[in-house]
Amino acid sequence: MNTLKFLNKVPGGMLLCPLLIGAVIHTAAPHAGTYFGSFTGGFFTGLSPLLAVFFVCLGATLDLKGTPYILRKGGVLLGTKVAFALLVGAVAGHLLGEDTVSGGLLGGLSTLAIVAALNDTNGGIYVSLMGQYGNKRDAGAYSLMSVESGPFLTMVTLGVVGLSAFPWQALLGAIIPLILGFVLGNLDKNLRAFLAPLVPGLVPFLGLALGLTIDLRVVASAGLVGLVLGLFVVFVGGGVLLLADKLTGGNGVAGIAAATTAGNAAIVPAAVAEANPAYAHAAGTATVIVSASVVVTAILCPLATAFWARHVSRHESAQIMPTSDDSQSNEQSPETAHS
Numbered sequence: 001m002n003t004l005k006f007l008n009k010v011p012g013g014m015l016l017c018p019l020l021i022g023a024v025i026h027t028a029a030p031h032a033g034t035y036f037g038s039f040t041g042g043f044f045t046g047l048s049p050l051l052a053v054f055f056v057c058l059g060a061t062l063d064l065k066g067t068p069y070i071l072r073k074g075g076v077l078l079g080t081k082v083a084f085a086l087l088v089g090a091v092a093g094h095l096l097g098e099d100t101v102s103g104g105l106l107g108g109l110s111t112l113a114i115v116a117a118l119n120d121t122n123g124g125i126y127v128s129l130m131g132q133y134g135n136k137r138d139a140g141a142y143s144l145m146s147v148e149s150g151p152f153l154t155m156v157t158l159g160v161v162g163l164s165a166f167p168w169q170a171l172l173g174a175i176i177p178l179i180l181g182f183v184l185g186n187l188d189k190n191l192r193a194f195l196a197p198l199v200p201g202l203v204p205f206l207g208l209a210l211g212l213t214i215d216l217r218v219v220a221s222a223g224l225v226g227l228v229l230g231l232f233v234v235f236v237g238g239g240v241l242l243l244a245d246k247l248t249g250g251n252g253v254a255g256i257a258a259a260t261t262a263g264n265a266a267i268v269p270a271a272v273a274e275a276n277p278a279y280a281h282a283a284g285t286a287t288v289i290v291s292a293s294v295v296v297t298a299i300l301c302p303l304a305t306a307f308w309a310r311h312v313s314r315h316e317s318a319q320i321m322p323t324s325d326d327s328q329s330n331e332q333s334p335e336t337a338h339s
Contacts, residue, residue, distance in 0.1 A: 007204070014200075015128045015207040016302040022211020023295070030215065047209040051124055052177045054202045055143075058127065059181025060195035061136040069137050072248065074144025077121075077258050080244040081145075082157075084237060085118040089157045100282045109225050112158065112279050113286035116268040117229050117293040118237060119154045121145055122260035124210050125301060128203045129257040133309035136199070138254040143175040145258065154268050158279075213263055214295050226292020233293055234259050234300045242308070251312045257305045260297040266290050 007013040025032060026044075033044025062070070092111040100110040123142050130139035185192035238259030245255030269286035273279045279286075 014132055014203045015125065015210075016299065018204045018207035019211040019214070019298060019302075022208045023214040023216050023298075024211075026212050026214060027216040033212070043209065044212045047124060047206070047213060050202065050206055050209050051127070054127060054131075054199070054206060055177035056181035056184075057195040057198040057202065058131070058136060058139055059178040059183075060185030060192045061199060062140050062178075062182050062185065064182075064186050070140045071144060073138055073245075073250065073254065074141035076244055076248045077141060077241060077254065078145045080241055080255075081118065081121065081237070081258065084240050085115055085157050088118060089115040093158075098278050098282065100285055105224050106228070107225070108285035108289060109229070110282040110286050110289075112154075112269050112272060112282045113225075113229065113289040115157045116154050116265050116272070116286060117233055117261045117290050119157060120262040120265040120268070121258050122210075122262040122294070122298065122301075124206050125260050125298060126254075126257050128206045129302060129305045130254065131199050131203050133305055134253050134257065138250070139199075140178060141254065143178045155272055155276075158272065158276075210263075210298065214298060215291075216295060226289045227296055229289055230261070230293040230296025230300065233261055233297050234304055238301070238304060253305060253309050253312060256308050257301065259304070260301045261290060261293040263294050266294060 033041040127139045238256045241255035242252040246252045269283040273283035
């Protein structure tokens with residue numbers, strides 16, 4: 001049995017298969033981590049340490065010459081996500097205001113749920129997909145995109161007054177591991193060679209740890225609304241991000257990989273409601289709908305990214321291969337030269 005070969009054949013399989021296994025375990029036995037405790041229990045809540053190690057190893061692969069690229073890529077993806085959320089939020093706000101849809105197929109949908117789902121990228125999925133399909137500099141762009149984490153941008157998008165400054169400690173804490181690895185890798189090439197192979201090796205562990213935070217039952221409880229919102233985030237939001245990535249010199253893979261809803265986005269509706277009671281009645285259903293979007297995007301985004309990465313690879317291969325006209329001209333060139 002060649003498990004590694006199978007995982008490489010499945011689109012996004014190195015991340016997606018462990019993620020689904022973890023989600024099934026968490027859904028069937030949500031208290032398994034507490035029951036077993038010790039190292040097993042630590043794995044159920046160990047996503048943050050794993051990401052920290054991943055970023056150290058990733059940072060070691062980044063060359064000093066690539067820093068401007070990381071800032072540009074991260075700025076483009078972050079700016080595009082924020083601008084898109086603002087646009088969609090403005091339209092939804094005009095149609096729904098602060099209320100929720102009272103009934104029908106989209107019952108429970110609100111501007112709060114839409115903006116919260118759009119405004120926070122799942123960093124674990126993004127860096128894992130970049131480790132498998134992208135390049136190391138694109139993965140490092142998440143250090144800037146991590147500004148999305150938490151309720152701040154959602155509150156700004158909704159026009160909520162109450163959070164006047166971004167918590168700089170959280171931003172700094174998100175990039176310290178990457179900076180540490182970056183310094184180590186640029187000071188000593190041997191350390192870079194030692195840490196670099198660990199980047200793809202950590203991807204399945206990140207996938208499993210991500211899955212152990214996902215409850216598949218939220219999809220059923222959110223119904224069609226959560227599914228539709230997740231599809232919108234991946235395909236409509238992903239299309240916008242893909243275009244922005246390509247317009248700035250990328251191939252679009254990083255754009256699609258950023259089209260997710262982060263797990264911690266599920267707590268944003270409650271935080272927004274605390275800051276502005278006008279959203280209190282929408283917070284409960286928004287939490288469930290955003291949680292469903294987390295699950296849907298975690299499954300679909302790796303598939304979409306893998307599909308686009310293969311498309312890009314085939315297109316690049318076709319450009320490298322000589323055309324039939326070129327081959328004929330090459331065959332005729334000696335005769336032409338002789339004549």
